[in-house]
Amino acid sequence: MNANKLLGYALGPLGSAAAGAISLPLISWYFSPEDIGRIVLLQTVSAMILLVMSLGLDQAYIREYHASDNKPALFKTITALPLLLLAAVCLVLLFKLELPAQWVLELPDASLGLLCLIFFFTTLLARYLSVILRMQERAYAFSLSQLIPKILILALILAYVLFSLPKTTFNLILAYALAQLLTVAVLVLQTRHELSKAVRAPFSLPLMQETLRYGLPLALGGLAYWGLSAVDRFLLKQLAGLSELGIYSMAVSFGAVALIFQSIFSTIWAPMVFKWVKEGIHLNKITHIVEAMLALCTAILCLVGLFSPLIPILLPQEYAPVQFILLSSILFPLFYTLTEVTGIGINVSKRTWLITVFALSALLCNFGLLHLLVPHLGARGAAMATAISFWLFCVMKTEASSRLWQPLPKTKIYGTTFFCLLSGLAYTYLGNSRNYFIFAVIWLAVIIWLCMQHKQHLAHAAAAIQGRLKNR
Incomplete structure (x- = not known):
C-alpha cells in the first residue's frame, strides 16, 4: 500500500478525532452527564444491532472480495438478508414507537423512538456501503464516510449553541440521527455505480449459505x-x-x-x-x-x-x-x-x-x-x-x-x-x-x-x- 492511500485512510480517523476533540468538551458544557450517558447507550445498542442483523456477512464480504469473480452479485447476496431482517423489525416497532426509547434511553417517547429506529437502520446501511469503498481501496472516499457524521454532529451542536436552541435530550438525539442519515445519503452517491450493478446482479443462494458459514x-x-x-x-x-x-x-x-x-x-x-x-x-x-x-x-x-x-x-x-x-x-x-x-x-x-x-x-x-x-x-x-x-x-x-x-x-x-x-x-x-x-x-x-x-x-x-x- 502506497503512502498516498495510507494518508487517505488516516484522514478519516484523524479528522474524526479532531472534530471529536472540539465537540466533546462542547457537549459536556451544554448537556448533562445523563444525556451523554444516553447517547452512549444509543451507540452501544446500535453496535449490537449491527452485529446481530449483519449475521457476520459484512466480514464475509471482506474475506471473499478478492476471490470473487462477480463482486456486484457478492454484495447483493450478503446485504439482502440483513436489510430485510432489520426492515421487518423496524416495521413492527413502528406500531409501538415509544418502546425503543424506553428500552434504550429510559424515556418512553414516540418521537425519540422514531429517531432511535432511524439511527439503527442508517448505521447498518452505512456499514455495508462503506465496506465497498474500503475493499476498492478508495481511501479518501472511505475516510470521508467516517468524517462526515462527526462534522455534522459538531455543526448541529454549534447551531444549538449559537441560536440558543433548547439543550434537550430530543435535540441531542436528533443531531446524531440526522448526521447518520446524511452520511448514508453521501455514501449512496459515492457508491451509486456499484449499487446499480448490484441491483441487476443475480442473487446466489449457495453463495449466501457459504458466506453464512x-x-x-x-x-x-x-x-x-x-x-x-x-x-x-x-x-x-x-x-x-x-x-x-x-x-x-x-x-x-x-x-x-x-x-x-x-x-x-x-x-x-x-x-x-x-x-x-x-x-x-x-x-x-x-x-x-x-x-x-x-x-x-x-x-x-x-x-x-x-x-x-x-x-x-x-x-x-x-x-x-x-x-x-x-x-x-x-x-x-x-x-x-x-x-x-x-x-x-x-x-x-x-x-x-x-x-x-x-x-x-x-x-x-x-x-x-x-x-x-x-x-x-x-x-x-x-x-x-x-x-x-x-x-x-x-x-x-x-x-x-x-x-x-x-x-x-x-x-x-x-x-x-x-x-x-x-x-x-x-x-x-x-x-x-x-x-x-x-x-x-x-x-x-x-x-x-x-x-x-x-x-x-x-x-x-x-x-x-x-x-x-x-x-x-
Whole structure:
C-alpha cells in the first residue's frame, strides 16, 4: 500500500478525532452527564444491532472480495438478508414507537423512538456501503464516510449553541440521527455505480449459505465481543447511575485518540493479510509488525498519561475523574488493535469459532470484576475491570493464533502488555494531582527507552520524509 492511500485512510480517523476533540468538551458544557450517558447507550445498542442483523456477512464480504469473480452479485447476496431482517423489525416497532426509547434511553417517547429506529437502520446501511469503498481501496472516499457524521454532529451542536436552541435530550438525539442519515445519503452517491450493478446482479443462494458459514461464527464472536465492550455501560448505569455513566463515557470518548490508531490499522490490516496469504508473500513480516505494534501501543499509552492533566482544563468540574479513568479506558482499543495483528492466524485458519469462546470467557471475567469494583469505585472500577478483561482476551487470541498459524514472540507480547495494564490500573486507582509526577517520570523513561531501541527505524523514517520533501 502506497503512502498516498495510507494518508487517505488516516484522514478519516484523524479528522474524526479532531472534530471529536472540539465537540466533546462542547457537549459536556451544554448537556448533562445523563444525556451523554444516553447517547452512549444509543451507540452501544446500535453496535449490537449491527452485529446481530449483519449475521457476520459484512466480514464475509471482506474475506471473499478478492476471490470473487462477480463482486456486484457478492454484495447483493450478503446485504439482502440483513436489510430485510432489520426492515421487518423496524416495521413492527413502528406500531409501538415509544418502546425503543424506553428500552434504550429510559424515556418512553414516540418521537425519540422514531429517531432511535432511524439511527439503527442508517448505521447498518452505512456499514455495508462503506465496506465497498474500503475493499476498492478508495481511501479518501472511505475516510470521508467516517468524517462526515462527526462534522455534522459538531455543526448541529454549534447551531444549538449559537441560536440558543433548547439543550434537550430530543435535540441531542436528533443531531446524531440526522448526521447518520446524511452520511448514508453521501455514501449512496459515492457508491451509486456499484449499487446499480448490484441491483441487476443475480442473487446466489449457495453463495449466501457459504458466506453464512463463514460469517455466523464471526457474528457470534462479535456479539460476545460487543458484550465484553458494552457490559460495563449497562452495569455502570444499573449499579452507579446515569451520571456516573456520563463521566465514564467521557473518559472512553477521550480515549478515541487510540481509536484513531485502531481505525486506521483495522481498515488496512485484514484485507492486506488475506491478500498476502492468497499470493503467498510477505508472511515473514508478521513478527516485525507485531514488535512495531507493541512499541507503538506502549508509546501511545505513555504519551496519553503524560498529557492527561490537560483534561480537567477542557471539561466542567464534575468530569474531574476523567483524567485518571482515561488511561485504563485507552487500553481497550490498544489491546484490541494489537489482537488484530497477533490473532490474525485464527481468521487465516478459519477457526473463527475460537473468537467466540475467548470473547465469552473475557466477558464472564468482566461481568464478575464489574460487580466487584463498580459498587466501590464507580467509573474508575468499570474502566479497570474492562481493561483487565481485554488483556485476557488479547492473551487468549495471541496464544491460539501462534499455535494455529505462525509462531509469535509471546514473551515480549505478554510482558509488554502486562506493563501497560499495570500502568493504566495503577494510575486509575491511585492517581491524583500529588503523585502524578511519579507516574510521569516512569512514562517519560519508557518513551526514551523506546526511542533508543527503535532509533534506527526512526532515522530511516525521518530520512524518507526528508527525501520526499526535497523531491516536491
